[in-house]
Amino acid sequence: MSTNSAVKAAQPPALELEGVSKSFGSVAALVSASLRVEHGSIHALIGENGAGKSTVVKIIAGLYQRDGGTFRYRGEEVNFTNTAQSKDSGIAVIYQEPTLFPDISVTENIFMGRQPTKSLGRVNRTLMRAMVVDLFSQLGVKLDPDRPTRGLSIADQQIVEIAKAISLDARVLIMDEPTAALSGVEVDRLFKVARSLRDEGRAILFISHRFDEVFELCDTVTVMRDGEYIATSAIADTTVAQLVRQMVGRDISTLYPKEVAEIGDDVLVVSKLNEPGRFHDVSFTVRAGEIVALAGLVGAGRSEIAQAIFGVDSYESGSVTVNGTQLRKHDPVAAMRLGLALVPEDRRKQGVILESSVARNITLAIRQSLRKYGLLRAQTENAAASEWASRLEVKTSALDATAGTLSGGNQQKVVLAKWLATNPSVLIVDEPTRGIDVGTKSEVHRALSRLAGNGLAVLMISSELPEVLGMADRVLVVHEGRITAELDRAEATAETVMYAATHRSAVA
Amino acid sequence: MMASPTNILGQSNVFARLGSIGKAREAGILLAFILVVAVTTTKNPNFLFSTDGFRDLLVTPALLMIVAVGQAIVIITRNVDLSVGSVVGLSAYLTGRVFMDMTWLPWPTVFLLGVVFGALLGLINGALVAFAKVPSLVITLGTLYAFRGINVMWTGSKRINASDMPADFLALGTSAWYRIPVITVIAVLVLAIAGWYTYTQRGGRELYAIGSDPDAANLYGLKVRRRVLSAFVISGALAGLAGVLYAARYGTVNSQVGLGLELQSVGAAVIGGVAIFGGSGSVFGAAIGAFLLLTINRALPVLGVDDFWQRAVVGALIIGAIVLDRLAANRQIRRLVALRDLDQQPGDSDSDRDRELPSDNTKAVNNV
Amino acid sequence: MSDAALTSAAPRGYRHHSKPLWRRALFTREIAVFAALVAVYVVAVFSVPNFAAPITITYLLLDVAAILFIALPMTMIIITGEIDLSVASVVGLSSVVFGTMYQAGLPIPLAIAVAIVVGAVAGFINGFLVTVMRLPSLAVTIGTLALFRGLAVGLLGTTAVTGFPATWSDLATSTIPGTPIPSVMILFGALTIVFVWLLHGSSFGRGVFAIGQSSEAARFSGVSVERTKLILFVLSGTVAALAGVYYTLRYGSARGDNATGLELGVIAAVLLGGVSIFGGRGALHGVIAAVLLIGTLASALRLANVTSDVINIITGTLLVASVVSPSFFAWVHEHWTRSRGRRARAAAAHTDATPATTQVDVPTSHNH
Structure with missing residues (x-):
């Protein structure tokens, strides 16, 4: 692996985004995003949900294509049109919930699609396994290379993703809220790994909500708000209060x-x-x-x-x-x-039915009490839904709009309305x-x-x-x-x- | 903290055993097959030891086996090909038709033509699934109808007889190679190539990845569309091959060839341990499943069970197989999670970077 | 406990619908199927000799009655995201049970009751394996398809029970006096009312849709996912058994292989009628229109002396086209909006973009 440790001033930054914009239909996800990540540094990207962080990540990863602005990777302007291109040029993304193949061994997960081969194009399993054992010892983690990834904790799945990134010799690692589902122990282990990767000269973009982590781990921080670049500062020169002000735009x-x-x-x-x-x-x-x-x-x-x-x-x-x-x-x-009523943790999977209308979502838990002579009429549902939506000030174009078209906050209000309706x-x-x-x-x-x-x-x-x-x-x-x-x-x-x-x- | 090699080894033994469940699955089905043959042979030695018995044992399941191998490859990618029966029928008829209308073509060319035709039909399925993003269950249900309809229209009440086809070609269906029927040899060859491809080649491994988690496969940058498309082309080509061999073996082709083969091949794959939602299983399992399925059919009358009960036995077998798979999978998940819990128990919150298992924990793991 | 008066503001009204009634009513998949049905019917009346005769309608409806029956519960099962491939085998099994019971001297009503109970039990077995054992319904019902058919064939072999009393077989084939409509449609009408209420007008039905759209969110909202599915599978078995009794009386013969392959016709019709194979979407009127559409096509083609099997091609093609067309239109739409968006952005490149919202505050007006 690389031993490049000193960052030369002349070296162009690993990642450089300037005024990048991206819209989905009429919704602007990014208005003007800018970001400059240097080699051998851990760079935090923070902002509230909806600030555009994930869109930035997806543009860098090649999952989305930007509408405007420039994106330079190691000094050269690039236009990734799929994830394979960004991966091949040395960018690795570790998502919040890693996407591994559950039926397949840890080793094959790391090398899927680029397994080392021997004669006749046969996958060289022995070599592959040895490389994984080596990677894990380099990372200082203990994981069985032969087990399927089904049943691994999220932390261990992230380690597999990181091992994959290193095996690709990725120069840039993007970690999209990697600590969201980790325990304290696991966060410490992840940070240790991140620091050692930085010391090897890799650039790390660390996306997080948690200020304590940003201050503990990162060198530089960029704040985004409403799809726009707000500020970049060295960690030593900023404070939590200042970052919060930049993120929220108010006290x-x-x-x-x-x-x-x-x-x-x-x-x-x-x-x-x-x-x-x-x-x-x-x-x-x-x-x-x-x-x-x-x-x-x-x-x-x-x-x-x-x-x-x-x-x-x-x-x-x-x-x-x-x-x-x-x-x-x-x-x-x-x-x-x-x-008893429960507004669950995972709003999009457990709380709200995205495909269903606002009205049907709100009345789902009280559907039995809305029956008249065993008949449940849309009329009755709409009346009840209307009442609860207005009590919670749900913003929606109509009661038959699907919940998936609402913003996250309004979806949460719909879930609250559903449960408050049960009295x-x-x-x-x-x-x-x-x-x-x-x-x-x-x-x-x-x-x-x-x-x-x-x-x-x-x-x-x-x-x-x-x-x-x-x-x-x-x-x-x-x-x-x-x-x-x-x-x-x-x-x-x-x-x-x-x-x-x-x-x-x-x-x- | 560095991982100690002994620990990795120690753990890997546990997992090697867990991982071998997959292989044990194929061994189990093979054992069941051998058991059926053994029991039936004890009852009536002719079942195995007569020339005809031996031949039937090998040749009857061969066609289903070829189709089941293709089906397994498709199912591994989390798809299903319900049109295989119709493809078999259409290819068989095309083969006969070409023999009748283009008598000047050498038979190997016609043979190849039948296979390529099957591949083309598979390409239609594959293109619709890969590009229109419609579930394969629906697409292939549609083409099951469409292909069969074309077949019936084309055939009408005509039918192709042995006299319409060259003797060399028909000899394929009857000749043997060291007592092993040529059709079986071809089927085993197909199995070997498919098995080799899916186990050792990157493309083959990617089929498993795609079936295990299609979204992750996209994120990985795997060529999901191309792989799914090729899986359907392979399935089509193998169904085409089965159609050609059908013509060679039975000598007559009408519009009903291959009827119901879609469910038999899915059944063979499921019995053989191919998970219906993709990602696991092997073509070997599906092949043995095909053998077991049709051998039981032939064994029942010998064992004194009215052969009207065949299908009931097959059904019970399919359900038994998936129930057992579910129970085994539940046990495996419980064990993997238990291992994880043990693994994650920090000795103390302050020295929590130490992720080594105390040795007694390792023992406990091994005894789970 | 809490009256939860959360806002001091006066309650505001919401528009109930984002689109006017005529657009909601007209631009649906169901209406498209209806339109196709009417078009086919009209064209057939004018171009196919004898199609306009009342007897055509009678036979058309007698032929599709079994599919119509089974399509009702199948629609609900597919809306929950499951599938039941075993229905045709349940038809066969109940036909055989009905026949043997009658042969054994049971009075007809009692024999019918026994057959229907057997169907309910068969449905319960499917439901049990899917909900309690948590097995994929696709694999389970492929297994029970073979199992139930095997039991049916095993019980009667190749023999058939015939000679049902004329009063009963006439009941199955008679028409409502003064109309060409078969009497069995009265039963179908009653069942339809029950199922429309169950799916579209009851709290149970809301749960069915919720399960198909997100079974986890449904579970978190107090929908008994497992119980709902179990009930649906039992309903499916029961109605299939009823169809089996009808089938037996209509053709005057109880056989093990009655209605073989009917499941695919039912599923094709359900999907053609606009039910999403992924679950969560669909309506019964679309499904009924789709069954009639296929039946009308078949009947018209038969009268036009086109090989009756052309219907296979048409069913298959319709099915594929109906599922591919939404993706195709989505693709066209996406490209259109993308190019339009690009132009719009180019025009407004220098102006400040404001984060767009999808929310619109609507003044008080109930749009009934």
């Missing part, structure tokens, strides 16, 4: 408007919930009017707990009680009947504001706060500390499937929550 302090609400009786009581390999001995209560946050790292088991409570997944032992009635496990219909007494929201724009974010926060004020018991899962600290009356911290701390509003600080999120015992 962030107005974002978390939790109102004081009267706390009532226990509504949701979870007792000794246990499912081996996922979560252990989980007990807590949520009272009427209260917002309880489940904090912790991604992958700590919070969504699993929520899904087990709601009944889409099962659990081995323990009990869930709503308003004094114990729930049958693994039965979401029964849970709904008793007033729940407990609302579980899993990452309620992930991937939605700032304006809608604060609308969602205001809505949750009002709901709690009206006596709803809210259980909120969030990976965003400010959201947790701003919204929650109580914070439960989950680490490796166990609740490691219960903090009330006064006790909960960034430090106490993070400590509990990364340690097995809560004793600080």
Whole structure:
């Protein structure tokens, strides 16, 4: 592999984008994106969802073609029209959710399409395997080269992707939110690998939402907003506050408007919930009017707990009680009947039905109660949908527009509307504001706060500390499937929550 | 932390065993085949040891085997070719027709013509699937009808008889090579080439990748369209070959040749361990599946079971095969996930970069 | 608990539809199939001798009745993203069971009941394997296609049960007095009402569409995915059995090979009628029109003395064309908008682009 370590000043940057634009139909995804990534450096690209980061990545990867502007790779203007071209010139992209072939071995995944061959074009399996063993030892990771990739954790799948990039001798690695689904341990391992690749002279473009990671890992940072380039600065010369201002274009302090609400009786009581390999001995209560946050790292088991409570997944032992009635496990219909609602983590897959209309989405969970003499009429559905859409101020051209045409924030409002229409007494929201724009974010926060004020018991899962600290009356911290701390509003600080999120015992 | 070689080896033994499930799958079906032959032969030695018995054992499944190999290649790419039966019929008729109308053509040319014609029909399927992005199930269901319709229209009530075809050509269907029927030799040759291609060639490996995750294959920059197209062309060509051999073996061709072969070939592939949603299995499995399927059919009467029950046995076999595959896959996933959980258990959050398994964990893994 | 008054603003109205009624009603796949049906019918009336005779309609409907029946549950199954290839075998099995029960001396109504129960059980087996064992329905029903057919053939062999009482076979072939419409259409009409209600007018039907569009999101919204699919497979088996009884009485003979291959005709009609093979999209009126379209074509061609098998080519081509045409039009549309977009951008290159939104705030007006 390369030993090029010093970056010569005269050397052209690895990647250089200037005023790149891209539209889809009438929607402009990129207005004017600029970016300059040097060899031997880790460059952060940050911005809110919808800022255009992913579009930039896809243009570099050759998945999309730009409409305008210039794109130079190692000093030369390029026009990639497919992913093979960018790959062949030395650009590797590691996506947030790696796309490996599940039935095929780790080794073949790394070399698919370019396996080393011997006579008669036969794939040289021995050599291929030896190369993989070598790559893994170079990366300092332990992974079996012969196993199929089915069942690998996301972190290990990313390692396979990185190994693939190195085997291609990629000069530029693009990591698109690689840490989103990683535990702390795995993030550390990934960063170690990234640094060693930088020290070999490779350029790394690191896309992230998390400031702590950007400051820990990167040398330079570029901020984008609404498809436009905003600023580039050296990490040493900038601060979180400054980056936030550049990203948001306004101050962030107005974002978390939790109102004081009267706390009532226990509504949701979870007792000794246990499912081996996922979560252990989980007990807590949520009272009427209260917002309880489940904090912790991604992958700590919070969504699993929520899904087990709601009944889409099962659990081995323990009990869930709503308003004094114990729930049958693994039965979401029964849970709904008793007033439980879950706004799930993965909006596009679990929350909203993209192909279905706004009206049908909103009325899906209450479709049975909308029947008259066994007949469900579009008229009735539209009336109910209209009511809930307007309460949540969903922006849509018409009720029969498919949900897929809505923005992420409005899709989330549709999911919220669907569940509020069921008149729940407990609302579980899993990452309620992930991937939605700032304006809608604060609308969602205001809505949750009002709901709690009206006596709803809210259980909120969030990976965003400010959201947790701003919204929650109580914070439960989950680490490796166990609740490691219960903090009330006064006790909960960034430090106490993070400590509990990364340690097995809560004793600080 | 460097990976210690012993660890990789230790783990790889576990996985080698898990990975060998795939091969065990083909071994299992082969064993079932041998068992059927053995049991039937004990009941009636003529089943295997008479000249006719031996010959039938080898020659009857050969045509299905050729078609099933093509079908397996298509299924591995997460597609399906329901038109194979119609392609067999149409190619068989074309072969006979050419013999009748162009008597001056040497028979090997006609032979080749039949195969190329099948490939062309496969190309139609492939082009529609690869470029119109419509599921192959629908496309090939459509061409199943269309090709059969053309066949029926073309044939009408006519039919081609042995007297219409040259003797050299018909000899293909009856002659043997060291007691092994030539048709079987051809089928085994086809299998060997297909097996060699799918196991050792990049293009063959890419078929598996495409079937395992078509979206990922696009991201990888694999030539998905071209591969899927060629899979259909191969399937068509092999169906064409089966059609030509049908004409040679049976000597008469009417408009009903190859009827129902689509389900038999899919059944053979599924019994042989080719996953219906692509990505795994092998042409060898499909070939043995074809042998098992048709041998059971012939064995039932010998075993005293009314041969009207053949299809029921075949159905039970297909369902048994996929149920067993599902159970095995569930076990494998559970094991892989369990291994991952063990693997990810950090000794302590502070020294978490140490990803080495304690030795007792490794043992536990081996004992799972 | 919460009345969830989230906004202080006065509730605003939403347009219920983004397009006016005439466009929603006219520009649909279903209407296109209807138009084709009417066109074929009119052309046939004027160009095919005897086509206009009432008896033609009677026979047309008698011929397609079995397909019409089975297409109803098949539509729902395909909308959930599954498929049932075993329906024709269930027709055969129920025909045989009905025949043997009658032969054994059971009164006809009881024999019918037994046959229908057998069909329901067959559907339950499919549903169980798909929902509880979580096997792909394509593979499962290929297996049960062979299994159920095998049981049917095994039970009766090559014999047939005939000699059903005339009152009953007349019932299957008689017409509604004063019309050319067969009486069996009354049963079909009743079933259609039930299925239209089930799919388009009940909360169960909303769940069916939701499952086909995103089974995971459906599960997270309290749709019992597994139970819904199980019910549909049982319905499919039941209706297929009913069709089997009809088939037996119509042709006066209970045979194991009754209705062989019918499944492909049913599926072709369902897909032609605008149901997406990927699930989530489709409507029953389109499917019924498609069945009638195929039936009308077949009947017209038969009367015109064209080989009846030409219908195969037409069915196949229609099927392929109907699934390829949307991709083709999408492709044309995409190229058109792309070139238009390029021109527009070139024109507005110097002006500031504003991020476009797809959201439009619409003033209060309910558009009923």
